[in-house]
Amino acid sequence: MxxxxxxxxxxxxxxxxxxxxxxxxxxxxxxxxxxxxxxxxxxxxxxxxxxxxxxxxxxxxxxxxxxxxxxxxxxxxxxxxxxxxxxxxxxxxxxxxxxxxxxGPNSEVLALCGDKIAARTAMANADVPTLPGSDHALRDPDDAAAEAERVGYPVLLKAAAGGGGRGIRKVDDRSQLDEAFDEVTATACTAFGDERVYLEKHVSGVRHVEIQLISDRYGHTVHLGERDCSIQRGNRKLIEEAPAPALSERTRSALRNSGLRLAETVGLRNVATVEFLVDRNGTCYCTEVNPRIQVEHPVTEMWTGYDLAVSMISEAAGSALPFAQHELSPSGHAVEARITAESPEDGWRASAGHIEELRLPSGPGVRVDTWLETGTRVSPHYDPLLAKIIAWGTDRLMAVSRLRTALGEFSCSGVQTNVSALEAVLDDSSFREAAHDLDCLPRIESGDNNGL
Structure with a gap:
């Protein structure tokens, strides 16, 4: 060690x-x-x-x-x-x-996964389905237009070295393409030091589902099931859960097997998450590989009982994975909400200041990951994440109900938070019935609480 x-x-x-x-x-x-x-x-x-x-x-x-x-x-x-x-x-x-x-993974894996164009090639080599899109860096708006015509509008222009939801622009038709190309190229160059851009077909009515993987240096890889991360705003996740609800066993198995094949193809070591879009027919499209621990890893830990943070350090020190795939025995359901220093009532404006009073929830099946204490200064320099509240239950309904109760107990004065928006999602009928998708948050924010 x-x-x-x-x-x-x-x-x-x-x-x-x-x-x-x-x-x-x-x-x-x-x-x-x-x-x-x-x-x-x-x-x-x-x-x-x-x-x-x-x-x-x-x-x-x-x-x-x-x-x-x-x-x-x-x-x-x-x-x-x-x-x-x-x-x-x-x-x-x-x-x-x-x-x-x-x-974490070695430098070769990081370089491959960080290049979204090269990653698409690796997905194809692993027989993992991807969205229709360009297989090369787009040279200029005319090249982008030709590719967009081939796959069909709308499309997403993406930074090849992007991540964290940055460097993505939806384009509905040719009239928007030149401006969008310049914008994404500039963002790619400024944020990632790599001006390359590619495009993929934009699909609606889909869910964001990801597979958690961990590998050791002895050639063993296991998946820790899947997470649903479909409640997002501006490509930023707000609520995640494990396992992903409302998937057929065939789709669930296909996602997990695709993740394992991709891990073998890229030579994964330590941890990674393979992200997919899943439509209502169960068709899956792989979008990227994140070769690091994810913000939302606690829902997987609560569902599986497996400590990912400890395992990352142990694996890097030379330890073998402590269990085989068939020995993984998750139970119940876990849901996580990200509390951020933002004001939904004021256009999600970021908030900064000192924490004057803090009350954290507790109770059966409730976990809180936070860096806050009374007196903590929330700086404007960084991501506004304040805390993650995770709730476990014997089934999804119990987990969601416990999380809703926990959010009601959370109190943080000195900065504005997004708790009201999180509560609105948990109260929404489409979310409670697991009928939500990536497009549902604007409807919920508008106050239409009648489901899909």
């Missing part, structure tokens, strides 16, 4: 990883920006190291600063969480060239 693990992320995932290190008897070092000094993760850690100023590029996203932090703190491994460097081939490669261990 490692002597010291540098945790190179912030917020609730940093707290989560510090606790995982403690479970394994490993010392933790939280690398933080000046804006995050004194936050919960730094107070819980065995040691801390300041990476730099609030700007992510100069702190959490700086490979040289992270390597210096490892050298200065004596860390022999680095866990990037799900943040700026979680999918960085550069950091993984630097670790591979030294005595450091990168806790």
């Amino acid at each position: 490692f002597r010291r693990v540098l945790v190179c992320d912030r917020g609730e995932i940093a707290v989560r990883l510090v606790r995982a290190c403690r479970t394994l008897g490993t010392h933790s070092v939280v690398a933080h920006s000046t804006a995050d000094a004194g936050t919960r993760a730094t107070l819980l850690a065995d040691d801390t190291f300041c990476l730099g100023p609030p700007d992510r590029a100069l702190s959490y996203g700086s490979v040289p600063n992270v390597l210096y932090a490892c050298a200065h703190s004596g860390a022999d491994a680095v866990h990037p969480g799900y943040g700026s460097l979680a999918e960085s081939p550069e950091l993984a490669r630097a670790c591979e060239q030294t005595e450091l261990t990168f806790i």
Whole structure:
């Protein structure tokens, strides 16, 4: 096992990883920006190291600063969480060239999965279905127009190196294409340092379903079932659950087997999530591979009883997976809601400030992952995620009801939150009947609570 693990992320995932290190008897070092000094993760850690100023590029996203932090703190491994460097081939490669261990897939897998065009090729090689789209980087708007005519409008223009829902623009017809192409290219260059753009067919009335995978260095890969993440706003997930409801066993099996085939094709090690769109007929389209731990991993942990954070560190240290596929025995149902510092009543405007009073829910089957404490400063510099509330029940109805109760118990003064929007989703008839899809949130936000 490692002597010291540098945790190179912030917020609730940093707290989560510090606790995982403690479970394994490993010392933790939280690398933080000046804006995050004194936050919960730094107070819980065995040691801390300041990476730099609030700007992510100069702190959490700086490979040289992270390597210096490892050298200065004596860390022999680095866990990037799900943040700026979680999918960085550069950091993984630097670790591979030294005595450091990168806790996650190797640099080749990260580079492949981070290139969405190359990933589409890998999906085809693994006989995993994809959306109709371009198999090359689009040269210009005319090239994009030719591909769009081939697959049929509407289409999504996407950054080849994109992630986190950024660098995506829906295009309904040719008249929108030139402006959209320039916009996505600019976003791709600014956000990801890679101006390449490709396109895929846009489909409506579909669900977002993803398969959780974990592999070890001895050639063993297992899936931990699937999650439904269809409640989204602007490509950002708000509510997730495991297992995915309202899937036929045939579709469920096809998704899981596709994920396992893709993991073998790309040579996965450690963790990854394979994401799909599933239509009402059960047709599945693979959209991307995220070779890191996901924000929504707790619903899988609550459903399976398997600790993904601990397992990532153990696998990176050389441990074999502790169970075979047939030994996985999930039970019940789990649902997660992401509480963010945003105001749905004010156009989802981000909120910043000091937490003046905090009340966290509890009760049977309720888990809260958060970095908040009374007095915590919520900075405008970072993602607005404040907490994740996860509820488990013997069935979906119980899990949803427990989560709704838990949201009612949550209280946080000093910043605005999205709790009212989350409650509206959980109260919606289409969600309660598992008849929701990616297009349902605008209807719920409009106050139409009569289902689909």
